[in-house]
Amino acid sequence: MNHESRSYKMFKATNMTFLSLLVFAMVFPYLNVLAYAFNDSLDSQFGGITIFPRVFTWDNFRLLFENQEVIHALWVSIARVVTGTAIAVFVQFSCAYAFTLKGVVGRGAILIFLIVPMYFNGGLIPTYLIYSELHVSNTFWVYILPVSFSLYNMVIIRSYLYTIPDSLSESARMDGANDWTIMTRIFIPLSLPIIAVMTLWTAVYHWNDWTTTLYFVTDRKLYTMQYILMQILKESERVAKLMEEAMIKGIQLTSGGPAHTTPQAIRAANIIITTIPIVVVYPFLQKYFVKGVTLGAVKE
Amino acid sequence: MKAITTGERNTAVLPAIPNWKRKLKKSYFAYLLMLPSIVLTLIFSYLAMPGILVAFQDHNIFMGLWNSPWVGLKHINAVFEVPMMREAIFNTLMISMLTILVGFPAPIILALLMNELKIGLFKKSVQTLSYLPHFLSWIAVVGLTYSLLDLYGPINDLKMMMMGADAERSMFLSNQALFVPLLLLLSVWKEVGWGTIVYLAAITSIDPSLYEASKIDGANRFQQVVHITLPGLKTTAIILLIFTLGTLFSSNFELVYGMQNPFIDFPVISTVVFSSGIQQGNYSTAAAVGFVEGLVAFTLIIAANRIAKKVSQISIF
Numbered sequence: 264m265n266h267e268s269r270s271y272k273m274f275k276a277t278n279m280t281f282l283s284l285l286v287f288a289m290v291f292p293y294l295n296v297l298a299y300a301f302n303d304s305l306d307s308q309f310g311g312i313t314i315f316p317r318v319f320t321w322d323n324f325r326l327l328f329e330n331q332e333v334i335h336a337l338w339v340s341i342a343r344v345v346t347g348t349a350i351a352v353f354v355q356f357s358c359a360y361a362f363t364l365k366g367v368v369g370r371g372a373i374l375i376f377l378i379v380p381m382y383f384n385g386g387l388i389p390t391y392l393i394y395s396e397l398h399v400s401n402t403f404w405v406y407i408l409p410v411s412f413s414l415y416n417m418v419i420i421r422s423y424l425y426t427i428p429d430s431l432s433e434s435a436r437m438d439g440a441n442d443w444t445i446m447t448r449i450f451i452p453l454s455l456p457i458i459a460v461m462t463l464w465t466a467v468y469h470w471n472d473w474t475t476t477l478y479f480v481t482d483r484k485l486y487t488m489q490y491i492l493m494q495i496l497k498e499s500e501r502v503a504k505l506m507e508e509a510m511i512k513g514i515q516l517t518s519g520g521p522a523h524t525t526p527q528a529i530r531a532a533n534i535i536i537t538t539i540p541i542v543v544v545y546p547f548l549q550k551y552f553v554k555g556v557t558l559g560a561v562k563e
Numbered sequence: 564m565k566a567i568t569t570g571e572r573n574t575a576v577l578p579a580i581p582n583w584k585r586k587l588k589k590s591y592f593a594y595l596l597m598l599p600s601i602v603l604t605l606i607f608s609y610l611a612m613p614g615i616l617v618a619f620q621d622h623n624i625f626m627g628l629w630n631s632p633w634v635g636l637k638h639i640n641a642v643f644e645v646p647m648m649r650e651a652i653f654n655t656l657m658i659s660m661l662t663i664l665v666g667f668p669a670p671i672i673l674a675l676l677m678n679e680l681k682i683g684l685f686k687k688s689v690q691t692l693s694y695l696p697h698f699l700s701w702i703a704v705v706g707l708t709y710s711l712l713d714l715y716g717p718i719n720d721l722k723m724m725m726m727g728a729d730a731e732r733s734m735f736l737s738n739q740a741l742f743v744p745l746l747l748l749l750s751v752w753k754e755v756g757w758g759t760i761v762y763l764a765a766i767t768s769i770d771p772s773l774y775e776a777s778k779i780d781g782a783n784r785f786q787q788v789v790h791i792t793l794p795g796l797k798t799t800a801i802i803l804l805i806f807t808l809g810t811l812f813s814s815n816f817e818l819v820y821g822m823q824n825p826f827i828d829f830p831v832i833s834t835v836v837f838s839s840g841i842q843q844g845n846y847s848t849a850a851a852v853g854f855v856e857g858l859v860a861f862t863l864i865i866a867a868n869r870i871a872k873k874v875s876q877i878s879i880f
Contacts, residue, residue: 271784278676279685285673286692289756292707295717299710310715310723354599361596368590373597380608382861386853387833388840389614392624397606409607412600442592471700474817478841493702496709496821527713534706541698549691552698553760 293542300324300535304528323532326509326524332483333491333505337536340470340488343406347469351411352461356454358412359420360446377414391478400479406469406487416461423457424450459551467541488537495526495533502526615857618850638851648852651830655814658743658831662750662815663807669751670758671800675788677759678766693756704753705821708745712736737826746818761803762796769795802871809867812859832856 294314299307303318311317327333358377362370385393394400399408431453432445440448451458473489480486494501509524545552613628618638620631642648673693680686696704712718712735719732735741773791782790816833823829830838832852840849 268783274784275679278679282676282680282689286689289692289696289752291717292711296707296710308715310720313717354603357596358600361593364593366586366590367593368586370593373601377600377604380604382864383612384608384857385611385614386850386857387836388846388850388853389611389617391841392614392617392622392628392846393611397610408603412603417600467698471698471703473700473702478837489700489702492706493821496702496706497824527710527715530706531710534703534710537706538699538703542695545695545698546691549694553694 293538296531296534299527299531302528304525305523307527308525323524323528324536327505327529327532327536330505330508332486333488335484336486336488336491339403339485342403343487344466344469346403347407347410348462348465350407351413351416351465352458354411355413355417355461356420356451356458359417359424360450362417362421363424364442377412377417381414387478394479401482401485403485405479406472406475406485409475410468416464420454420457420461423454427453456551456554459548460554463548463551470540488533492533492537495530499526502529505529615850615854617846618854620847622846622850624846634847638847639855641848642851642855647830648835651832651835651852654829655812655831655833658746658814658819659811661743661747663804663811665747666751666754666758667800667804667807669755671762671796673755674759674762674766674796675792677763678792679784690756690759693759695756696753697757699753701753701815701817702821704749705818708749708822709736734826736822737824739827739829742822742827742829746815746822749818749822750815761799765796765799766792798874801874805867805871805874809860809864811863812856 291314295312298312298314298316300323301319301321302312302316303320304323306318361367362374384390391400394405394409399405427450431449435445435449471489473487473493476485476487476490477493480490491501495505506524506526506529509529616628617631619635620633621637622628623631642652677686677689680689699707710716714732714734718735723730723732735745769791774787777787777791812832814831814833816831816837819829819831820834820837823834836849836853836856839845839852
């Protein structure tokens with residue numbers, strides 16, 4: 264590599280500059296909102312905030328957390344992530360494992376039964392009608408059950424299970440282990456990497472989803488954080504109400520003086536709350552997030 | 564997919580018990596494990612299927628699916644006659660095609676550029692940070708955009724800085740002309756980094772001896788990229804392209820709905836289905852739009868799968 268040509272060296276410099284700019288473009292919007300979230304709301308109205316707060320304050324978050332509906336939505340989101348992820352991973356893993364077992368009568372037919380909905384689905388309106396008829400609309404379970412089984416995830420888990428050598432389960436069987444023991448003692452411990460990938464993917468899905476609430480939920484007690492964010496962005500009445508409540512409470516602010524807030528500050532603080540779990544967790548678990556993609560590619 | 568027929572697990576053969584008995588015993592355990600998936604699919608996917616008939620009747624929720632008056636193709640025809648629906652179909656196709664046009668080559672180019680970096684902290688940071696937006700929800704991305712383009716946000720600050728104090732701050736978000744470019748920009752911003760993963764993986768699987776050989780033949784780095792790396796990515800790229808074509812008729816509801824506001828007139832199929840069906844309760848009209856969309860999507864997916872199979876002997880199922 265000592266004899267790199269001059270033009271290649273020039274290219275490398277340009278490339279590094281370009282990629283640095285690109286990364287800046289990826290990160291700047293987030294850092295900017297972070298700065299707004301921690302900047303005094305009245306001061307923000309003058310503009311000119313880049314990536315550091317000018318008048319640092321926790322007030323925007325304190326005012327938001329004074330709001331019972333926001334706190335409640337946060338709990339709904341957390342409950343949804345925990346319950347939804349646990350059930351989905353359990354359902355998908357058991358199904359995937361069952362498909363690796365040999366000699367299951369009617370296995371092909373069951374697989375087709377599970378594949379068909381990928382091609383034919385009722386669409387939004389029939390789904391909406393049947394959910395109301397089944398009384399799953401406006402319940403917590405509308406968040407959990409419809410997405411507990413995913414064919415795509417099941418297939419990825421299954422192809423991972425196929426990489427575990429047969430000899431392991433055979434020798435366990437020789438030692439008198441039954442199907443249940445083989446699954447829980449051999450396959451689950453050996454599948455932890457793929458289980459980690461699925462857990463992360465599903466948890467991110469549940470945390471991020473807001474359209475389910477938009478389509479099937481009208482009960483305010485079931486609103487999630489992402490849905491509250493959507494309302495704040497799209498419905499000015501929502502922002503007005505949040506501001507009013509914050510004012511009425513008249514909380515003693517860290518900076519002293521009367522409570523004050525702006526739509527911009529409420530929005531910024533909300534974006535940070537809805538994204539912070541992912542932004543904090545992601546760098547440490549990036550390996551697992553990425554691994555799933557290459558596993559998915561292997562499945563063909 | 565080959566995996567279905569290969570890699571079967573063998574059970575130890577115990578001659579004392581008859582074969583069918585063992586088989587069924589084994590099957591019971593498998594059925595038990597599959598049961599939750601089967602029941603969930605039945606309830607949440609299959610039960611909704613007859614609901615598509617709503618598109619062929621004047622649906623009345625009090626009379627239910629079987630007693631509402633049947634009207635044949637009235638609503639289906641309306642899909643192609645009502646101007647707003649036509650506009651929605653046109654917009655959907657336009658935004659999908661533009662998204663593919665920009666969103667398909669972008670990760671390939673980015674992957675090639677990333678590949679030129681030496682392995683180290685810089686490369687790792689570029690990768691990690693460019694994957695990050697993929698994990699934010701669309702509504703959070705919309706929120707970031709609102710904040711960035713706020714009347715007193717950084718983009719307007721920049722504008723004031725460049726054009727002087729007597730310039731006016733702009734309302735970018737209510738500017739119809741900027742709506743489509745903004746949708747494209749956001750799609751690429753969120754997914755381009757994540758899209759490189761598949762291509763970077765494909766690059767690592769290219770035989771290194773090809774590069775060695777070309778070096779001996781006097782090829783420079785650029786020639787190597789054109790003659791070795793790019794051809795090495797061809798199959799991956801073609802397959803991804805084909806499957807993206809399968810989604811030509813669907814639009815990103817979360818993004819379009821999130822970015823819409825009273826100043827913007829840009830209906831797409833999914834937003835029309837939502838507003839006319841769920842918000843206004845015109846179930847039959849909305850179901851008809853959904854039906855047409857589903858029919859086209861189905862055809863496209865089947866076609867995509869067929870073509871992909873021909874091109875590379877690879878299909879999803």
